[in-house]
Amino acid sequence: xxxxxxxxxxxxxxxxxxxxxxxxxxxxxxxxVHLDGTAARCxxxxxxxxxxxxxxxxxxxxxxxxxxxxGTALRLEVVAPDTARRAAALAVTxxxxxxxxxxxxxxxxxxDAIAAVLLHLRDRTGLRPVVHFDWPQRRPSVHWLQFLxxxxxxxxxxxxxxxxxxxxxxxxRPAVHVx
Numbered sequence: 001x002x003x004x005x006x007x008x009x010x011x012x013x014x015x016x017x018x019x020x021x022x023x024x025x026x027x028x029x030x031x032x033v034h035l036d037g038t039a040a041r042c043x044x045x046x047x048x049x050x051x052x053x054x055x056x057x058x059x060x061x062x063x064x065x066x067x068x069x070x071g072t073a074l075r076l077e078v079v080a081p082d083t084a085r086r087a088a089a090l091a092v093t094x095x096x097x098x099x100x101x102x103x104x105x106x107x108x109x110x111x112d113a114i115a116a117v118l119l120h121l122r123d124r125t126g127l128r129p130v131v132h133f134d135w136p137q138r139r140p141s142v143h144w145l146q147f148l149x150x151x152x153x154x155x156x157x158x159x160x161x162x163x164x165x166x167x168x169x170x171x172x173r174p175a176v177h178v179x
Contacts, residue, residue: 032089033105033120039094042101046072047125054121054131056114056155059104067132067177074101074121076131078113081106090116111158118159118174119166129174131159 035043046052053073055066066073075097090113095102107113118129133156160176167173 033092033116034089035092035103035120035124036094038096039092039103042074042094042096042103043121043124046074046101047121047127050127052121052125052127052129054103054114054118054129056110056131056133065134067179072101073132074103076114076117077102077104078110079104079106080108092117092120111155111162114155114159115162115166115174118163122172122174128172131174131176133159133176133178 043052049071051071053066053071054076055073056076056078059077059079090105090107092103092105095104103117105113105117114131118131121127121129156176156178163173163176
């Protein structure tokens with residue numbers, strides 16, 4: 001009897017977590033992004049080179065590796081906000097660390113925030129942004145379990161999915177590279 005009850009409780013938890021993660025796949029991209037003055041200058045300087053490369057990185061870590069030939073890459077950090085509510089607009093702040101431009105945004109949903117910022121950069125500059133994610137060193141099955149159980153991971157995949165949903169034309173859609 002206890003084993004059956006435990007199994008049922010685990011099944012309910014698994015179904016609940018899975019449903020929440022599947023629902024997250026179809027979450028809309030926040031409609032508006034606002035750049036502060038420093039962020040706008042960083043974007044304009046990077047766009048002046050004729051290409052726009054974005055490299056997401058975890059807040060507080062060493063600068064992410066920039067792909068060769070990418071020019072001035074904008075580092076993008078997504079941090080958890082102080083509030084539990086989903087924001088209707090994302091406020092992006094700019095900074096320079098170690099001489100590198102860093103954009104910082106507060107959002108609970110990292111893929112949504114990255115997709116929204118990429119689309120905003122495309123609309124602002126007229127350039128097709130290219131985002132470069134690091135390739136995870138663990139097995140893919142570990143990442144899927146982490147995503148299903150804790151809601152973390154799979155950022156590149158979800159960002160690409162959201163961009164495909166919002167922008168159906170591949171020529172206009174920001175490019176996502178994992179490597």
